[in-house]
Amino acid sequence: MKNSALIKGTAAIAVGAALLLGGGGTLASWNASASATPGTIVSGDLNVAAAAGVWKDRNNATIDIASYKVVPGDKLTYTQVLSVTLTGDKMAANITTSGTGAADGFTTGNVTVTGPALTVGGVAVSNPLKTTQTVTATITFEFLSTTTGRSDVAKAYNFGNVAFNLNQITQSGLS
Template sequence: MKNSALIKGTAAIAVGAALLLGGGGTLASWNASDTQTPGTVVAGDLDVVADTGVWTDRNGAPVTISTYKVVPGDKLTYTQVLNVTLTGNKMAANVTATGTGAVNGFTAANVVVTDPVLTVGGTAVSNPLTTSGTVTATITFEFKSSTTGRSDVTKTYNFGNVSFALNQVTQTGLS
């Protein structure tokens, strides 16, 4: 009988513990939570829109490039107005030109085509640009006066589609 009472007592303790741990009772612990609204991340913008470009001669007189015939010593300038959008904290971009590098039929030593020179309101600026606005890009084509003999007579230099691109660059301090 003593064994029976011991077994019954142990069984009662086990059932009581099981009820406490299994949901029949509670073991309390502290909990807390809070919610914040950190805001919304919004992307900026990078865009370039080109107006109609203009060709001029060394004296600044407009030329019709489709009918103009260059001679050694000639220097033509292509001026392009670019409407640049640079929106974003720490936004920076380089302006580059494509469609200007192929020598086509001319001898490479007889021709110089410059990278774009950039101005804003008549003041020279350099890459990278960091603000939106109207930027004027100027490219020069020079048929060198040192061209001799009949070199490059009737040759063509096809600019085809000159295009300007904005290429985002990482500003100092960003990684």
């Protein structure tokens, strides 16, 4: 009998300990928590919108490019007003053009295409741009006066493929 009581007592102690350790009882442990309000992350914006552009000749007269026939010595300027949106901390972007190949349909040494030259309110600015603003971009097409003979008669330069591109650049402090 003594053994039976000893076995029952030991079993009762083991069951009690198991209940305490298994969550049936309370073994005290400390814990704490705190909440934070880190805020909301909001993205910026990068956009470019173009108004109607204007072609002018060397004398600053507006021309209709659809009917104008360029001759050696002509210099034509295309002016495009661009609304540039740059919103964001450390936002910066470059305006470039695409679709202004060196000669297109003309002989390479007979034409020069340059640009874009950028101005804000008539004052020259350079890339990169860092604020929202209205920018005037100018592209120049020059049919060089050094063109000889009948070179490039009835040739065409397709500016229909020209695009103004606004490309974000990485400023210092970004990785």
